[in-house]
Amino acid sequence: MREKIIEALKSVKGDQFDDTEHLVTGGWISSFDLLYLVRALEQKLEIKIPLEAITPEEFDSLTAIENFIKRLKEA
Numbered sequence: 433m434r435e436k437i438i439e440a441l442k443s444v445k446g447d448q449f450d451d452t453e454h455l456v457t458g459g460w461i462s463s464f465d466l467l468y469l470v471r472a473l474e475q476k477l478e479i480k481i482p483l484e485a486i487t488p489e490e491f492d493s494l495t496a497i498e499n500f501i502k503r504l505k506e507a
Contacts, residue, residue, distance in 0.1 A: 440472035456488040
């Protein structure tokens, strides 16, 4: 799953992804980029991310995204 998340991040921002970055709070992902990222994740992971679940905290790092997706799949 981690590799697919990285692919989704790269599809939004290119190959410059660094998994140590704070994606949202560090300014790497804008609010518009976040919407594109959600769509890419939904396609690559074949999931549906509810609009109300999209928060900056859930998408601020690779680990946060991974944990969020795991919780989403378990629900």
